Amino acid sequence: MPDSSQTPAATALLNLDHEIKTASEERLRALLLSICNEIPEAHKKAVKELFVDSSIVKNVPGQIAGTKRPVSRYERCGNCKEEFDVTENSKTSCRYHPGYAFPDEELFADHDEPLEILDSDDYRKSYPENFIFDCCDGNLMDDIGCEVDWHRSLETADISKRTRLDMLKEYDDQSSSEYESE
Ligand SMILES: [Zn+2]
Numbered sequence: 001m002p003d004s005s006q007t008p009a010a011t012a013l014l015n016l017d018h019e020i021k022t023a024s025e026e027r028l029r030a031l032l033l034s035i036c037n038e039i040p041e042a043h044k045k046a047v048k049e050l051f052v053d054s055s056i057v058k059n060v061p062g063q064i065a066g067t068k069r070p071v072s073r074y075e076r077c078g079n080c081k082e083e084f085d086v087t088e089n090s091k092t093s094c095r096y097h098p099g100y101a102f103p104d105e106e107l108f109a110d111h112d113e114p115l116e117i118l119d120s121d122d123y124r125k126s127y128p129e130n131f132i133f134d135c136c137d138g139n140l141m142d143d144i145g146c147e148v149d150w151h152r153s154l155e156t157a158d159i160s161k162r163t164r165l166d167m168l169k170e171y172d173d174q175s176s177s178e179y180e181s182e
């Protein structure tokens with residue numbers, strides 16, 4: 001009778017589980033690629049999961065419908081930045097803010113840093129409630145988008161048309177000419 005309560009197979013399974021949960025995304029991508037290249041069944045499975053026939057892709061208004069060949073099943077939405085399934089998209093699937101969240105001068109009154117410095121990812125994370133969207137006056141804390149739409153690929157997304165620089169320029173114009181919120 002072995003003194004270990006776990007069989008070697010069970011231990012190996014447990015460890016693999018842990019390794020997969022903790023490995024870097026990069027390592028897992030490389031591993032998946034090599035598994036797919038080495039094992040035909042795995043390759044087939046991956047193709048089945050990641051591609052769909054363009055005939056079952058939901059037609060998004062304003063977006064050119066795909067060709068006949070298989071297309072990617074999962075895309076990243078240019079508006080909400082979430083990954084979505086192109087076969088399950090609908091006109092209410094996406095919630096996002098078409099505008100930009102600016103650091104609010106009054107809410108940051110205790111801070112000495114200029115607004116350009118406050119307008120950073122670090123501050124967004126630390127003070128989400130102090131960043132106000134110019135589309136709806138909502139803040140980053142209760143980040144429910146004010147616009148409802150289809151998930152859209154990057155090409156037809158709202159905000160891809162407005163670059164961050166454009167928005168900063170608008171912001172400068174606003175703050176130099178008596179900021180008006182209404
Ligand atoms: Zn909004």
Ligand SMILES: [Zn+2]
Nearest residue numbers: 077080094151
């Ligand atoms: Zn979306």
